Amino acid sequence: xxxxxxxxxxxxxxxxxxxxxxxxxxxxxxxxxxxxxxxxxxxxxxxxxxxxxxxxxxxxxxxxxxxxxxxxxxxxxxxxxxxxxxxxxxxxxxxxxxxxxxxxxxxxxxxxxxxxxxxxxxxxxxxxxxxxxxxxxxxxxxxxxxxxxxxxxxxxxxxxxxxxxxxxxxxxxxxxxxxxxxxxxxxxxxxxxxxxxxxxxxxxxxxxxxxxxxxxxxxxxxxxxxxxxxxxxxxxxxxxxxxxxxxxxxxxxxxxxxxxxxxxxxxxxxxxxxxxxxxxxxxxxxxxxxxxxxxxx
Amino acid sequence: xxxxxxxxxxxxxxxxxxxxxxxxxxxxxxxxxxxxxxxxxxxxxxxxxxxxxxxxxxxxxxxxxxxxxxxxxxxxxxxxxxxxxxxxxxxxxxxxxxxxxxxxxxxxxxxxxxxxxxxxxxxxxxxxxxxxxxxxxxxxxxxxxxxxxxxxxxxxxxxxxxxxxxxxxxxxxxxxxxxxxxxxxxxxxxxxxxxxxxxxxxxxxxxxxxxxxxxxxxxxxxxxxxxxxxxxxxxxxxxxxxxxxxxxxxxxxxxxxxxxxxxxxxxxxxxxxxxxxxxxxxxxxxxxxxxxxxxxx
Numbered sequence: 001x002x003x004x005x006x007x008x009x010x011x012x013x014x015x016x017x018x019x020x021x022x023x024x025x026x027x028x029x030x031x032x033x034x035x036x037x038x039x040x041x042x043x044x045x046x047x048x049x050x051x052x053x054x055x056x057x058x059x060x061x062x063x064x065x066x067x068x069x070x071x072x073x074x075x076x077x078x079x080x081x082x083x084x085x086x087x088x089x090x091x092x093x094x095x096x097x098x099x100x101x102x103x104x105x106x107x108x109x110x111x112x113x114x115x116x117x118x119x120x121x122x123x124x125x126x127x128x129x130x131x132x133x134x135x136x137x138x139x140x141x142x143x144x145x146x147x148x149x150x151x152x153x154x155x156x157x158x159x160x161x162x163x164x165x166x167x168x169x170x171x172x173x174x175x176x177x178x179x180x181x182x183x184x185x186x187x188x189x190x191x192x193x194x195x196x197x198x199x200x201x202x203x204x205x206x207x208x209x210x211x212x213x214x215x216x217x218x219x220x221x222x223x224x225x226x227x228x229x230x231x232x233x234x235x236x237x238x239x240x241x242x243x244x245x246x247x248x249x250x251x252x253x254x255x256x257x258x259x260x261x262x263x264x265x266x267x268x269x270x271x272x273x274x275x276x277x278x279x280x281x282x283x284x285x286x287x288x289x290x291x292x293x294x295x296x297x
Numbered sequence: 298x299x300x301x302x303x304x305x306x307x308x309x310x311x312x313x314x315x316x317x318x319x320x321x322x323x324x325x326x327x328x329x330x331x332x333x334x335x336x337x338x339x340x341x342x343x344x345x346x347x348x349x350x351x352x353x354x355x356x357x358x359x360x361x362x363x364x365x366x367x368x369x370x371x372x373x374x375x376x377x378x379x380x381x382x383x384x385x386x387x388x389x390x391x392x393x394x395x396x397x398x399x400x401x402x403x404x405x406x407x408x409x410x411x412x413x414x415x416x417x418x419x420x421x422x423x424x425x426x427x428x429x430x431x432x433x434x435x436x437x438x439x440x441x442x443x444x445x446x447x448x449x450x451x452x453x454x455x456x457x458x459x460x461x462x463x464x465x466x467x468x469x470x471x472x473x474x475x476x477x478x479x480x481x482x483x484x485x486x487x488x489x490x491x492x493x494x495x496x497x498x499x500x501x502x503x504x505x506x507x508x509x510x511x512x513x514x515x516x517x518x519x520x521x522x523x524x525x526x527x528x529x530x531x532x533x534x535x536x537x538x539x540x541x542x543x544x545x546x547x548x549x550x551x552x553x554x555x556x557x558x559x560x561x562x563x564x565x566x567x568x569x570x571x572x573x574x575x576x577x578x579x580x581x582x583x584x585x586x587x588x589x590x591x592x593x594x
Contacts, residue, residue, distance in 0.1 A: 112436065129430030136429065137470050139409065163493045171481060173434050180489075184468060187493040189500070192477075196460045196484040203486070 007231070007253035008157075009262075012149070015156050016265035019273050020065055022291060026276035027066035029290040030283060038279030039068040040098045040124065040271075041090045045083060045105045046076035055102050058268060065272050067279075070096060080110040084117045091119035097279035098124030100271065103174075121282065124274040127174055136181040142274045147179035149266025150211060150232050151186075157255055159230050162187035165206050169193045169220065169243070170213030175234060179211050212243035222248010231256040234263045304528070304550035305454075306559075309446070312453050313562035316570050317362055319588060323573035324363035326587040327580060335576030336365040337395045337421065337568075338387045342380060342402045343373035352399050355565055362569050364576075367393065377407040381414045388416035394576035395421030397568065400471075418579065421571040424471055433478040439571050444476035446563025447508060447529050448483075454552055456527050459484035462503050466490045466517065466540070467510030472531060476508050509540035519545015528553040531560045 031037040040062055044055050055071070062069045072086060083105065090096050099122045105111050115127045123131050126144035134141030143151070154161065166188035170176035176192065184190045188209065193200055195214075204210060204224040212220050213234040222245040225231060231253045235243030242259030250256055257263050280287040328334040337359055341352050352368070359366045369383060380402065387393045396415045402408050412424045420428050423441035431438030440448070451458065463485035467473035473489065481487045485506065490497055492511075501507060501521040509517050510531040519542040522528060528550045532540030539556030547553055554560050577584040 112434070129434070130426050132430045132433065133426030136433070136474060137409070137426070139426075163495045177433060177478075177481075181474075184474075184489050184491075187491070189488065189490055189494040191486065191488040192481050193486055194481075194484070197486040198460045 005227075005251065005254075007250045007256040010153050010157055010232075010255050010257045012153060012257060012262040012265045015153060016149075016269035019152070019266075019269040020061065023067070023269070023272040023276045024065040025291045026273075026280065026287065030276065030279050030285065031066065033285060033290075034283045036095070037066055037068045038097050038276050039070060039095055040100060040275045041070045041072065041093075041096045043072045043074065043083075043087060043090070043099065043101045045074045045078050045102075045109065048104075051102045051104075055100075058100065058271060061268055061272060062275070065276075067272060067275055076106055078106075078109070080108075080113055083109055083114045087114060087117035091117060091122055094282075096122065097282050098122050098271075098275035100125045101127070103127075122278060124271060124278050126178070126274070132173065132178055132181070135178045135185070138185040142278070143182065143270070144174045144178040145267045145270040145274070146175050146213075146234055146263060147182050148270045148274075149263060150179055150234060151182050152270070153232065153257065153263070153266060154209070154230070157230075159209065159255065161209065164188050164208040165191070166209040166211065167191045167193060167203055167207035168211045168213065169197075169200070169204070170211075170215075170234075172213065175213045176211075179213065179234070183209070183211075210244075214243050216243060217241035218243070218245045220244040220249070222246075222250075222252065225249045225252040227252050228254045230254060232263060233257050233259050235259065236264070302524075302548065302551075304547045304553040307450050307454055307529075307552050307554045309450060309554060309559040309562045312450060313446075313566035316449070316563075316566040317358065320364070320566070320569040320573045321362040322588040323570075323577065323584065327573065327576050327582065328363065330582060330587075331580045333392070334363055334365045335394050335573050336367060336392055337397060337572045338367045338369065338390075338393045340369045340371065340380075340384060340387070340396065340398045342371045342375050342399075342406065345401075348399045348401075352397075355397065355568060358565055358569060359572070362573075364569060364572055373403055375403075375406065377405075377410055380406055380411045384411060384414035388414060388419055391579075393419065394579050395419050395568075395572035397422045398424070400424075419575060421568060421575050422471075423475070423571070429470065429475055429478070432475050432482070435482040439575070440479065440567070441471045441475040442564045442567040442571070443472050443510075443531055443560060444479050445567045445571075447476055447531060447560060448479050449567070450529065450554065450560070450563060451506070451527070454527075456506065456552065458506065461485050461505040462488070463506040463508065464488045464490060464500055464504035465508045465510065466494075466497070466501070467508075467512075467531075469510065472510045473508075476510065476531070480506070480508075507541075511540050513540060514538035515540070515542045517541040517546070519543070519547075519549065522546045522549040524549050525551045527551060529560060530554050530556050532556065533561070
């Protein structure tokens with residue numbers, strides 16, 4: 001039975017712009033009240049061109065939003081101890097409000113140890129164990145930026161989650177795992193799928209909300225999307241290819257994120273939003289009171 | 298189509314005894330090498346009779362295994378700050394190797410704050426946010442005792458998990474959530490179900506491994522158990538009633554935990570086992586080398 005409906009696109013670019021505008025307004029208010037702008041420290045280890053580009057994009061976005069950034073570029077030969085020391089210094093520096101460690105770091109470095117050197121109140125990228133547990137337990141804290149962005153998108157499009165079947169394909173510590181936990185905290189019935197999952201297709205077919213986060217282009221077939229599902233494609237591959245066969249999925253889904261322009265822009269928006277929140281909190285200001293609530297989305 | 302097979306019972310009592318014996322051997326070795334036995338601090342707030350009984354059982358088991366215990370009984374009027382202070386003192390006390398806060402604590406207490414006052418290396422009950430994240434990320438650390446006991450049972454009975462459909466019914470911070478994460482770390486495809494889940498029956502029917510952890514007697518119908526499934530009943534209700542209709546399930550499952558005598562005894566065994574491990578590690582001893590590996594199970 002062919003389906004001729006066409007899914008509504010979830011406009012991550014547009015929503016991200018609103019969040020970025022709100023973050024900029026926050027930054028202005030914080031700068032006015034404290035005399036200094038919010039400051040994000042970015043840490044890059046080694047010379048991977050893609051990582052350097054990501055950091056450059058994030059810093060450019062910060063500048064545009066009136067958020068200062070301080071960049072620490074360490075050589076590829078940096079040891080775990082040296083990286084931990086550098087991040088610990090940033091954690092203790094009162095002029096730094098948020099810390100982003102660009103990953104992956106070199107294979108010789110204990111990435112987890114480096115992440116854990118980020119003070120929880122500066123973990124604006126949501127990568128620490130504490131932040132993960134807070135997401136899992138529904139406690140206050142910073143969220144991982146991509147899963148957090150996904151939740152904002154779902155909320156923006158009024159997607160009901162309670163009691164719905166959510167399927168998360170992928171189980172990384174910064175994307176799949178926290179995405180599932182955030183969905184569970186919102187009362188979805190959550191299934192985690194991954195490389196060892198058998199008969200993935202039949203599980204995907206039951207998903208009211210599908211989050212694809214494996215980074216394998218076209219990994220999810222369009223024909224397996226449940227009619228009326230909400231499809232979040234958080235895949236990222238060279239050439240801006242998503243995990244989901246978009247052309248096939250768009251005829252069956254109710255809502256779908258395009259790639260690019262869906263989840264991608266939300267990630268960086270969440271980073272800036274959380275940096276502004278961190279600066280407010282560290283300055284003793286209440287984020288919700290700083291900027292009129294009409295501004296956000 | 299009727300099924301006449303009868304599931305093999307998973308003997309938690311027997312396995313727990315082996316683990317307790319091993320813990321006792323560990324305690325003896327630690328006492329011999331350091332001059333002091335492992336020590337578990339138990340903290341009880343208020344006068345709930347059931348909680349008092351649980352703590353008494355745990356301390357009696359410790360004594361039997363040669364593990365010292367120190368008991369702190371605080372009045373029901375204890376504030377969060379007072380409880381956090383008391384636990385922080387135990388965290389800093391070099392004579393205490395493990396800390397157990399009996400929950401629930403009173404509703405006026407921030408239980409999470411109290412849990413977080415437990416130093417990670419003394420979190421032998423696996424309740425801190427750090428322990429949860431470590432379980433979720435497959436990192437070293439102490440596990441929550443009931444989920445950890447469930448994994449030991451599954452391993453003891455050589456239950457293959459990779460690629461299997463695991464369904465966890467219940468999502469508490471100390472049982473359902475960590476159980477799912479431990480199963481996911483072992484490459485199961487994990488679905489979390491809970492009170493808001495719709496059509497629970499159809500999800501249960503697909504479970505190769507079912508973990509029931511809601512505390513509602515007979516909540517899972519026997520007829521919904523997949524033929525050949527492994528059924529772990531972690532429910533606990535007055536009168537020793539499990540979450541699963543045992544009589545119905547036993548004719549369909551391949552392996553099933555009885556209630557009592559299944560998961561229950563494993564919880565306390567894991568607590569003692571982890572207390573012995575904590576004492577070894579805090580004394581600079583390698584747990585695996587202290588007692589010959591032939592002893593455990």
